[in-house]
Amino acid sequence: MADSSDxxxxxxxxxxxxxxxxxxxxxxxxxxxxARLCDPELSCFEPE
Incomplete structure (x- = not known):
């Protein structure tokens, strides 16, 4: 079993x-x- 540090x-x-x-x-x-990695309510750029 892996310890907590692992x-x-x-x-x-x-x-x-x-x-x-x-x-x-x-x-x-x-x-x-x-879009897959971000919250849909946040964006740093808009799709074209």
């Missing part, structure tokens, strides 16, 4: 990966990925 590290790694995906989707204008 679980915490796994959560941190997952959040960092999702954040990286979000930033990349913003940079390239990938609306579908951006």
């Amino acid at each position: 679980e915490r590290r796994a959560v941190i790694d997952e959040l960092l990966e999702l954040n990286q995906q979000l930033l990349e989707s913003i940079m390239v204008g990938d609306w579908d990925t951006y």
Whole structure:
């Protein structure tokens, strides 16, 4: 069984990966990925 520090590290790694995906989707204008990763009430850009 993994200890709590391993679980915490796994959560941190997952959040960092999702954040990286979000930033990349913003940079390239990938609306579908951006919408999948964000709250629908928030946006940093509008779809064209």
